[in-house]
Amino acid sequence: MSEHNANQPALEITGLYKNFGALKVTQDINLTLQPGVRHALIGPNGAGKTTLVNQITGVLKPDAGTIRLFGTDITNATPEKRVALGVVRTFQIISLFLRLTVAENIGLAIAAAQSLDAKPWGSLRDDDRVVDAVRALLERLDLLGVAERKVRELGYGQRRLVEIALALALKPKVLLLDEPAAGVSSHDLGMLLEILNRLPSDIAVLVIEHDMSLVFRFAERITVLVGGALLVEGSVDEVRADQRVRDVYLGRRAYV
Amino acid sequence: MATLSTARAVAPSIRNAFAAHRINAIDVGIWMVAIGAYFVVPTYLSLGTTVLIMILFTLSLDLAVGYGGIDTLGQGAFYGVGGYAAAFWALNVTSEPISGLVAGALVAALLGIVTGPIILRTRGLTLIMITLAITSMLEEFAVTAKSITGGDDGLTGYHIDPIFGMFHFDIYFRTAYFYALAVLAVAFVVARIVVNSPFGLTIRGIRENPVRMRLLGVPIRNRLIGLFTLSGAMAGVAGALTAQVTGLIGVDTLTFLVSGNALISLILGGFGRLYGAFLGAALFYIFSDRAAAINPFHWYLGLGVLLILAVRFMPNGLIGLGEQFQLFRERKQGRGLDRGAS
Ligand SMILES: Nc1ncnc2c1ncn2[C@@H]1O[C@H](COP(=O)(O)OP(=O)(O)OP(=O)(O)O)[C@@H](O)[C@H]1O
Numbered sequence: 229m230s231e232h233n234a235n236q237p238a239l240e241i242t243g244l245y246k247n248f249g250a251l252k253v254t255q256d257i258n259l260t261l262q263p264g265v266r267h268a269l270i271g272p273n274g275a276g277k278t279t280l281v282n283q284i285t286g287v288l289k290p291d292a293g294t295i296r297l298f299g300t301d302i303t304n305a306t307p308e309k310r311v312a313l314g315v316v317r318t319f320q321i322i323s324l325f326l327r328l329t330v331a332e333n334i335g336l337a338i339a340a341a342q343s344l345d346a347k348p349w350g351s352l353r354d355d356d357r358v359v360d361a362v363r364a365l366l367e368r369l370d371l372l373g374v375a376e377r378k379v380r381e382l383g384y385g386q387r388r389l390v391e392i393a394l395a396l397a398l399k400p401k402v403l404l405l406d407e408p409a410a411g412v413s414s415h416d417l418g419m420l421l422e423i424l425n426r427l428p429s430d431i432a433v434l435v436i437e438h439d440m441s442l443v444f445r446f447a448e449r450i451t452v453l454v455g456g457a458l459l460v461e462g463s464v465d466e467v468r469a470d471q472r473v474r475d476v477y478l479g480r481r482a483y484v
Numbered sequence: 485m486a487t488l489s490t491a492r493a494v495a496p497s498i499r500n501a502f503a504a505h506r507i508n509a510i511d512v513g514i515w516m517v518a519i520g521a522y523f524v525v526p527t528y529l530s531l532g533t534t535v536l537i538m539i540l541f542t543l544s545l546d547l548a549v550g551y552g553g554i555d556t557l558g559q560g561a562f563y564g565v566g567g568y569a570a571a572f573w574a575l576n577v578t579s580e581p582i583s584g585l586v587a588g589a590l591v592a593a594l595l596g597i598v599t600g601p602i603i604l605r606t607r608g609l610t611l612i613m614i615t616l617a618i619t620s621m622l623e624e625f626a627v628t629a630k631s632i633t634g635g636d637d638g639l640t641g642y643h644i645d646p647i648f649g650m651f652h653f654d655i656y657f658r659t660a661y662f663y664a665l666a667v668l669a670v671a672f673v674v675a676r677i678v679v680n681s682p683f684g685l686t687i688r689g690i691r692e693n694p695v696r697m698r699l700l701g702v703p704i705r706n707r708l709i710g711l712f713t714l715s716g717a718m719a720g721v722a723g724a725l726t727a728q729v730t731g732l733i734g735v736d737t738l739t740f741l742v743s744g745n746a747l748i749s750l751i752l753g754g755f756g757r758l759y760g761a762f763l764g765a766a767l768f769y770i771f772s773d774r775a776a777a778i779n780p781f782h783w784y785l786g787l788g789v790l791l792i793l794a795v796r797f798m799p800n801g802l803i804g805l806g807e808q809f810q811l812f813r814e815r816k817q818g819r820g821l822d823r824g825a826s
């Protein structure tokens with residue numbers, strides 16, 4: 229919709245504030261994501277990471293500050309509008325259509341994105357463009373083999389992948405992944421990382437994650453959030469080397 | 485096992501992963517039984533016609549409850565309103581039957597469009613209470629508005645012309661039976677097209693996870709109102725059929741019992757499968773009829789036992805039982821859920 233300016237950041241957050249009563253969950257957050265960046269947002273439990281994502285997607289309204297998408301102010305846009313503009317998220321708590329098949333889950337998202345959801349005749353199965361799009365997405369996420377399974381028959385790791393596929397079906401320009409590795413067995417983590425590294429390179433990806441091995445192998449830049457405020461932002465090496473980060477967050481972990 | 489799953493991974497069928505009702509053995513069986521009954525038990529066509537109409541009504545309820553997750557207990561309102569509309573039409577406009585069905589469908593659809601935005605704002609117990617309340621209000625209206633509805637006596641004394649000017653309604657319900665069967669067939673085709681469509685998939689998505697559906701950018705209230713209206717129109721046609729073939733429509737069509745019976749039929753047959761309505765309503769109404777004939781006073785006891793057995797041994801209804809059997813056979817043949825291979 230808006231003109232894409234190559235010089236504009238994909239997402240630009242300036243001076244964002246949010247309080248829940250007396251609790252300051254977002255304090256003067258400034259964050260910029262360039263197109264195609266792989267950015268991680270880390271911080272202890274309750275640091276305000278999910279709350280920040282909720283403000284970016286429009287589920288929560290910030291008390292102050294602005295959010296821009298390719299230069300366009302979207303601070304007051306509805307969640308639906310932001311999805312249409314390309315701001316898409318996955319959920320910390322997986323939210324899927326359990327009694328539908330994997331392909332139907334993805335098909336639903338594609339139908340919604342193409343405004344097919346009100347068409348009371350025909351079938352997605354006979355729509356070559358939809359079927360091809362579903363196949364391409366499932367292929368990208370290694371889910372082709374389970375296309376016919378109901379989501380509730382899948383393990384946690386594969387459900388995470390369906391969740392990501394659903395987000396990709398909405399053609400995001402900015403993709404927010406809220407703890408994609410939560411609940412995924414260590415056995416499946418390698419597969420998840422490999423798939424994350426295969427995400428389309430033009431999408432700006434912000435990943436919230438507690439698993440540091442995944443963060444260090446995925447992200448180019450890292451932002452550390454503590455108590456709602458920005459502690460450090462920098463490259464992976466800078467953040468790993470930062471003494472404050474070691475103190476508040478990573479200090480206890482042997483492998484840093 | 486491993487080879488099988490690899491084979492499936494090489495040639496995955498995205499198309500087949502989208503649920504669709506296709507013509508199968510159950511189809512052929514059901515329609516053959518329905519047509520065959522006409523010749524085999526010609527003396528029971530009155531009961532047969534009732535069963536067909538109630539299948540249509542139960543089918544309409546399955547669209548709302550089974551597919552859309554709209555837990556309504558007020559489906560009887562559409563049935564009653566459709567019946568009154570058809571009787572009113574025959575008395576005051578024309579005795580031509582097809583236009584009477586259309587009148588029943590339209591008035592019921594109007595009720596759906598008007599009440600849907602209120603009802604579908606709610607869920608669960610609140611929704612159940614509101615749908616019950618609306619049914620009661622309509623019943624009250626039918627009793628008091630004597631000039632339109634005939635009050636406690638209902639509407640009667642109207643004549644229905646031959647269908648297409650050719651097929652006369654007879655006292656043995658021969659014409660009525662095929663009339664109801666034809667209307668049911670048309671409604672079934674419509675229901676099937678709708679549930680297979682992108683709209684139908686969207687509806688199932690809303691049933692599964694409305695919050696996520698909204699975040700996909702779908703206006704879920706509008707979609708539900710659309711479904712509710714269609715389901716209501718179909719129930720209205722069932723009511724109109726009843727009014728036309730029995731020559732009488734009364735306040736009893738606007739009671740909770742009508743909705744309750746259809747719900748029991750769906751529990752027996754299975755929700756969200758279209759065929760559940762066929763098997764469930766047939767079982768329920770034939771059983772009720774026989775049980776009432778054998779023991780007019782205590783037959784509800786028999787019904788209770790039937791229900792308890794159904795809930796205990798087939799939580800997904802008769803259709804679900806069939807599916808479980810199918811799955812069991814597939815597992816035995818080694819193409820079950822090979823989760824470890826992926
Ligand atoms: N709707 C709300 N109302 C009041 N307080 C809230 C609300 N949502 C979150 N909080 C509080 O805000 C703080 C930040 O929560 P948030 O979910 O953003 O943390 P997080 O960084 O995502 O944590 P985690 O790593 O556990 O997911 C927490 O103390 C939480 O209890």
Ligand SMILES: [Mg+2]
Nearest residue numbers: 277278279320
């Ligand atoms: Mg969180």
